[in-house]
Ligand code: HEC
């Protein structure tokens with residue numbers, strides 16, 4: 283007797299006793315059927331898993347890839363949940379996935395960005411690139427059920443090529459050597475255009491204790507240029523020995539942040555500078571009018587000031603001058619920048635390996651761009667509950683962006699800190715809980731990524747972060 287399956291023909295045709303082998307035959311038959319079904323399954327799967335039409339524009343193809351991958355089923359503020367999302371158990375899994383997914387990535391920024399010609403930020407691009415190059419998405423449990431949503435080779439290529447093209451056109455600042463033109467981070471410029479006269483006034487004001495009510499504190503007290511632009515304290519000390527509840531970020535390279543403060547409550551540096559002087563626990567003036575009066579009464583200062591700002595010593599002008607000065611507080615020529623510019627000797631082998639790990643372990647998805655951060659609000663604890671692990675009670679500051687927004691979506695989201703000169707700015711995190719870079723890197727891997735780092739890996743990433751210290755202004 284011949285099996286229907288060609289693979290079995292040669293073995294079976296010489297079998298003498300059919301009855302004896304009856305059971306074995308049956309098993310083989312069943313195995314044959316399973317094998318055929320498997321092949322059919324793979325064929326169907328391949329057939330369903332098509333790539334976008336080549337005649338479409340690249341952008342249209344990208345939108346199709348995201349559509350075929352059904353990214354919006356989870357990564358959207360109003361995900362298109364299927365009818366069974368209301369069933370018990372499976373429904374909970376689906377809703378849970380969607381809730382976790384939107385914490386990390388909003389696919390509409392990409393599709394809407396393309397369709398409506400709106401800018402697509404570097405963090406979104408980096409995350410997209412990461413998920414496609416590492417083939418993390420969609421999750422296995424999703425594509426196992428939703429055939430055709432896996433990302434095939436053609437789709438991967440379309441997406442990665444488009445990201446590279448978009449980055450070159452919109453984000454690459456031309457400073458890295460061509461070899462490094464498609465990195466998720468950028469070389470920092472040596473300087474940016476400023477008005478030198480305003481910078482000079484800003485420098486004086488930045489160091490002027492008269493901005494505090496008791497002439498005890500200037501901006502430089504909490505943002506000391508010789509301490510990496512911070513005070514190296516867990517929480518800053520304001521007038522009268524009062525302490526705030528959040529760690530002071532650096533002023534270095536702050537000009538590259540998309541908003542200012544951990545919670546983004548100031549749109550730019552000038553808006554930021556308006557805060558501390560009248561903040562009751564920082565510089566504690568009753569009003570800006572008081573500050574204007576004090577400074578205007580200083581004849582020498584007022585003369586110099588009105589020469590640059592003819593409409594006088596006003597809050598707006600003071601903040602404008604400070605902001606102009608802060609634009610000069612950038613730190614070029616770190617070993618990492620020199621490396622990206624083409625000097626292969628600028629970083630040690632460990633640091634280079636650390637940079638590779640920094641990208642491999644998804645750190646560069648959030649710590650993106652010129653400042654290696656400062657471009658988005660990110661949920662702290664995407665992979666493991668941060669505040670539960672910390673074990674102390676939640677403070678108001680722990681709500682981050684949520685302090686400014688009604689929607690609970692913003693709770694526990696912080697403006698990602700830039701990592702330049704991070705070796706100089708301990709302690710770390712908004713709550714200053716991480717004493718060393720080692721601790722900070724380990725906590726990041728644990729709470730923000732899918733990875734557990736070995737001691738060796740942590741050390742190499744720390745080595746790399748040490749290569750981010752640049753030229754310190756006014757040194
Ligand atoms: C079934 C829901 C689901 C679908 C569909 C899905 N994701 Fe995700 N995605 C998640 C969840 C849940 C997480 C967070 C947990 C994790 O990383 O495993 C996540 C994480 C991510 C991240 C963060 C970094 C990473 O790679 O882990 C990115 C970026 C991402 N998804 C992109 C995509 C893209 C692009 C698609 C479409 C090709 C997609 N996702 C489809 C549920 C989904």
Ligand code: HEC
Pocket residue numbers: 488493499500501502503504505518519520521526528529530531532533536539541542543544545551554555558559563564565604
């Ligand atoms: C008493 C200490 C203190 C003083 C004085 C102070 N700051 Fe700050 N600064 C902080 C703290 C703390 C934060 C973070 C607050 C937050 O995010 O809610 C901060 C945030 C900032 C930021 C935002 C950086 C970022 O990455 O978001 C800038 C820029 C800044 N300060 C500049 C200034 C300037 C300019 C002055 C003087 C007008 C000043 N600071 C005075 C403690 C201080």
Ligand code: HEC
Pocket residue numbers: 640643644645646647648649660661662664696697698699700701704707709710711712713719722723726727730731743
């Ligand atoms: C999902 C986005 C995201 C990813 C991925 C991520 N980070 Fe962060 N990182 C943040 C945010 C947000 C903070 C601020 C946390 C806080 O203050 O509570 C931060 C803080 C840090 C700090 C402390 C900076 C400071 O000045 O306090 C370091 C160092 C750091 N990250 C390194 C890393 C490394 C290394 C990795 C990869 C292992 C990584 N990050 C992955 C978002 C991210």
